[in-house]
Amino acid sequence: MVSVPELRIQCLCIDSNDPDRLARFWEAALGWRRTYEEPDEVVLEPRAGSPEDGVSPDLLFLRVPEHKQVKNRLHLDLRPADQAREVERLVSLGARRSSVGQPPDAPWEVMADPEGNEFCVLPPLPGGDG
């Protein structure tokens, strides 16, 4: 019998200079809900009743005094139904297009959230609906 580790990913923690503001961006970006809120800590969870609810890692924004210095070693790739539309929507929410040296013809869009954390918006799944 193969032993399965009794260890799961509970959350992805994101250091932040302003957890409330940064969480507000991701809340709108993903359509997630705020389930915990203190001045130094905000938790977002997937929509209640969605497949991700209680399964996918939560997002936890933690206040830190230091600012982002270098390109993050960890970043999220997001899968849209419509890449161009989502990129525009994310810009309207406070993200910006970014460059980390990706090829000019890369099919993914590199962006940065309001605190400069890089993330990518992938092309839609071929033939899929997101």
Next chain:
Amino acid sequence: MVSVPELRIQCLCIDSNDPDRLARFWEAALGWRRTYEEPDEVVLEPRAGSPEDGVSPDLLFLRVPEHKQVKNRLHLDLRPADQAREVERLVSLGARRSSVGQPPDAPWEVMADPEGNEFCVLPPLPGGDG
């Protein structure tokens, strides 16, 4: 009607100097499976048939030339059934206990993976089984 963003988290990307080696650690740590493998890129997905399968973000290890320089802005919190046992197991897999200035009596254990990426092993859920 509230509009739900058609945008989901596809994967968490982790810059790595040795994707094969780093993925091997996380594969064993979480009991996930390797579903894509190139010299510069390795993908891990949750166990087939697990609640996370096809729902939780995959882990994607990407080769980069630069080394880790500062504390990561993003890190994973892991939820164990037995904290002490999992910490020992993770050490045996190549992780180490780490310090990022956490309080000495913090109930979570700060660790670093074989490339120094910080993560935490939380206490078990009260009354829960992980």
